[in-house]
Each structure stands twice: as structure tokens, then as C-alpha cells.
Amino acid sequence: MAIKIKKILVPLDGSSNSYRGLDVAIHMARQCQASITGLYVLGITKPNPNDPISPVEKVLLEYAQKIMKKSKLIAAKKGILFYDRVSYGDDEKRIVEIAEKQNFDLIVIGSRGMGAAKEIFLGSTSNYVLHKSKKPVLIVK
Secondary structure, eight states: OOOOOOEEEEEOOSSHHHHHHHHHHHHHHHHHTOEEEEEEEESSOOOOTTSOOOHHHHHHHHHHHHHHHHHHHHHHHTTOOEEEEEEESOHHHHHHHHHHHTTOSEEEEEOOOOGGGTTTOOOHHHHHHHHHOSSOEEEEO
16 A cells, blocks of 8 residues: 655754754655645643743744744755644644644654664654654654
8 A cells, every 4th residue: 555645744843853854854755745844842831822922932932933944944945845833732742643633644753862872762752753653653863
């Protein structure tokens, strides 16, 4: 059974590993004529819409916007349609939830090393996504 890839979800956190994941997703998107959605998850609970933005939330949102702007530019240089999305909550769970609810065809996520054992173990987020997602997951080292 062939899988048609039209929508790729790429979690981004600003690390070199997440950008390596983006690079692989761009390569795949070019081959499949797919779009990419970059996802940054703020590790805080979503505040009440009536509450003013806290200083922590403001810093996190500015950082997310910086990452998305850079990612969109990288994708545009390769002719790939890039959508950005910022979400609140637990990053691992939100990645899996969004992939399911928005019906993404593939999640491309960078792994991160764990000290001297980096060749053996995946980062906690990529490991969680790999085991909990019902969607295909590609982990990029």
C-alpha cells in the first residue's frame, strides 16, 4: 500500500536537530509536492483569552515567531509551501494530537542526543511521538 504524502508536520524548537528535520521534510515535500506545517509548542498552559500576555508568554511567542520566520524562509528558498503553527501545552502530546486532528500524512521530527549514549537513545519528545502517534513518524538524526 502506497502512502500519499501531501501534508507534513515538522515540530520545531530552534535546535540544529529540528532544522535537520526541516531539511529532510523539505526534500521529501519537493519529491511529493507536499506542504509543510512547522509546529512550535510553548510549554505553558494556554492562558485565558481575557488575561494579558505574561512576560514569559511574550518571550516564548517572540522566540516561536523567530523560528517560524527562519523556517518559512528556508522552505521558500526551496519552493515549498510552509505554514506555521504555535500551540500551548505539553509538546509531546500536542504534536501527536495535532497530527491526528489535522490529518497530517507524516511527522518529521529531529532527534536529540543524550550525552555519551546519543547513538543509542532518542530524545524524550521524539521517542514519545514515535510510540504514541498513529501517523507515520520519521526521526532525523
